[in-house]
Amino acid sequence: MALEEKRFEDELTYAILLSERVFSAVHEAESFKLECAEVGKHVERISQMLRTVVRFTTTTPSLYERPISRIVAEVSKNLERALTLVRKCKRQSILRRVVTITSATDFRKLFNLLDSSVGDMKWLLSILDSDGVSGGGGGIVLSLPPIASNDPIISWVWSSIASLQMGQLPDRIEATNDLASLAKDNDRNKKIIVEEGGVPPLLKLLKESSSMEAQIAAATALYHLANDEERVRSIVDEVGVPIIVQVLGDSSMKVQTQAARLVARMAEHDHVAQEDFARENVIRPLVTLLSFETFVDDPKLEPGKQSIHSIVQINKEMEKNSSAPGSSNSNINFNRNHLFKNSLSNSYSYSYSDGSSRGGNHRKERENEKPEVKLQLKISCAEALWMLAKGSVPNSRRITETKGLLCLAKLVEKEEGELHFNCLMTITEITAAAESNADLRRAAFKTNSPAAKAVVDQLLRVIEKLDSPTLQIPAIKSIGSLARTFPARETRVIGPLVTQLGNRDLNVATEAAISLGKFACPDNFLHTSHSKTIIEYNGLPRLFALLRGGEQSQLHGLVLLCYLALHGGNSNALEQAKVLTVLEGADRTVLVQHPELKELVAKAVYHLNLYHTGGHSQRISFVP
Missing domain, CATH: 1.25.10.10 (Leucine-rich Repeat Variant)
Known part of the structure; x- marks a missing residue:
């Protein structure tokens, strides 16, 4: 910073020195005296304005230097041209005068340049002190x-x-x-x-x-x-x-x-x-603001009565009870909601009791704000969480550690419009991060976790109850990202996805095929159980309909069909649905464009031939 200031001062000093040299050259001129005198008048005005600028630099506490540097640099160039031209008018030998010919045209060009410098300096002074007060700028010029x-x-x-x-x-x-x-x-x-x-x-x-x-x-x-x-x-x-x-x-x-x-x-x-x-640590205030007034409608809620330690203990006890045989689901849900509301309230109180002198006043202002203002704040906070979680495992983990999942699930349940969409997209990013990171998946989406259950419940509600591809697609994608977290008995998540295979919107149906593929793929430890469940839920007929769509729907539909053929066991449904015939008649264009799919189809055909030797006359040799 000091170097920049020194450079800036040097620019001004150099311009003033140039103007003094031009004055000296004007007094020494022997030819074009009138023109040189006019140059001197221009330079004198410029010199006075340069000195005014210097005074501003020493008296203005927060000077804006960019236009000063640019204009002073341009003024210096024009003063250099003036000095060169006026010096040519000094007494010289005959030979020198012949070599350096000076004309009136040169002076006319110089006058135009000096007029521009005068105009630039006048404008510069106007923005530095548009009110005529030497303390700083006024309005916009x-x-x-x-x-x-x-x-x-x-x-x-x-x-x-x-x-x-x-x-x-x-x-x-x-x-x-x-x-x-x-x-x-x-x-x-x-x-x-x-x-x-x-x-x-x-x-x-x-x-x-x-x-x-x-x-x-x-x-x-x-x-x-x-x-x-x-x-x-x-x-x-x-x-x-x-x-x-x-x-x-x-x-x-x-x-x-x-x-x-x-x-x-x-x-x-x-x-x-x-x-x-x-x-x-921007995530904590964002979650706190997002949860503001979301749970105050509970008459049992008593803000600030529970410590963080007690919340943790209740959470552990609740998870223990939820896994115990014969535990009541209604009691578990009540405890979960009660804990959630209390923990969020305490989080809010903690966030705004950090010693800030303005926190209490702002909290009162928030409580008295118009509903549309509160809604817009939540929309913005949800969008911020969405973008922070996007492609980031650490940020997704931070959101889950601040009870963010429970808050997002509650808002997906009760809100609509842009806030609903932003919360859903945040969940989609968090589940995508969990899919790529086993530690996050195990920590945030345990099967007995209240937050995980609340999120899954709302995702399934969106998939089943809302006829909106814009909302259904991210919800389906989220369930697919969590495919490895569901036990074999958790068949309730597969049924809605199978149903969506027959959705009239091809994008929704394709996304359902992608998600089901994550249940049935070899990377999923329970792929055999999940594949049988998909077949039992009558997934094959809907899948065949999907194969009549575009290239993307055919691609993902064939992948899922191959997984079902490979992992569905010796199922009569596969033979009755003529899966072998469908695979053998797959679109060759799609197979050529995707060599890995061609290999997968060949492997599935071989597997079906192995199990259903009498089911088809054609055989494709394949060694897995």
């Missing part, structure tokens, strides 16, 4: 400096950032809204705002302002900038993540909504931001 004549956006960005960095609060809010509007227009504007130093003052306004309007404006502007990995990384590099997390934890509900949207956008576009947010 809409005039166009000559240096930006070919690209007006740069001057608008400079003016807005200068007002944002040096102006009074109303001017800073107005400038921030203007930057947000520019950023919303196109990606080029976003790039210019970031390159010209717009991110640091936006973060400063978000962090330090006591104005809700200012914080919302700053978060909105940053949100519009953060749709690209490089720009998100620029926010991260300016230590933006801790600031955003702090604002999320201790602000009014409307500000928290915008902060949560910003978390979601940054996590979506940059894995580094996704990891940094997790390290700053």
